[in-house]
Amino acid sequence: MRLDRLNALPAQLEQTSPTEILQLLPNPTLISVAGERDPPLFICTLLHGNETTSFEVLRALARRYRDRRPSRSLLIFAGNVEATASAARLLPGQPDFNRIWAGGDSGFVTLANEVQRIAQALRPFASIDIHNNTGRNPHYGCINVLRPADLQLAAWFAPLGVYYRNPPTTQSMAFAEFCPAITIECGQNGDSTGIESALRLIDRTMHADALPTTAPRDSELRLYETVGRILVDPQRSFSFGEAETELILRTDLDEMNFRDLPAGTPLGSSTCTELPLAVLDEQNRVLTSQFFAAQNGAITLLQAATPAMLTRDHAVIRQDCLGYLMRPLPQVW
């Protein structure tokens, strides 16, 4: 897998749609934009080809810096351009481009290593990776190290944050080893406030002389920790509110994202003798009986929890998961 290098964002990006991207960027590309000062801000885009906010950010940056220099140099990675051209998260035969950053022996890992090697040598000011959710979620940032600078990046983006250490193969996990790093979740595709929030974070970070050395206040950032991911039994049929399936989830499930739910919250119903939902922690230990109960066919939450990334997208639920359960992280930093 080849990595291309450019010294400017292609000016024609402005008139290009995501599906036409291969005309401008036929391969994964690392774009250096010289600014008024260094070190550069690293911006990661298009790791998931069906998420359009990072493409809109690329387009906005191309327009903005067509004939002037940014206040800080930028190093921009455009990742899975082939999947972007097909509006797919990834193509058959490809790995998830946000799971290739912790070593391995595929050509995709070699590509990620090369990007990381070049970035690390420049000692980036910070790293921002831009994503969308498939379900309805408020905007939030994910961080991997409880450092003041990383926490501040999260607070600058949105008042909600998620801390995780697993999976270890994501871009922000790799970059957090050598610079403050954040993954931003900018709502669903087409959410214009998500694009604005991403650009605002880039601007604020780019213009900062240094990142803060004190953590944000409670009121500026509510931080959660992932407890487990929720899987639907692959053998069972499921739906949102349709009576004929074995698992019937409530139709407003993805409106519960980032809501602190009390014990007893109903989630749906099932005709199965065994619960067709599972909760697995980061080590794939089964936590289901701690979180879900089925009584007379009704499925309820057994203890208080806060869901995130709950989606109603059937393909995502089958390929990945239904969503995550989190708990608030006490401020220990």
Ligand SMILES: [Zn+2]
């Ligand atoms: Zn993504």
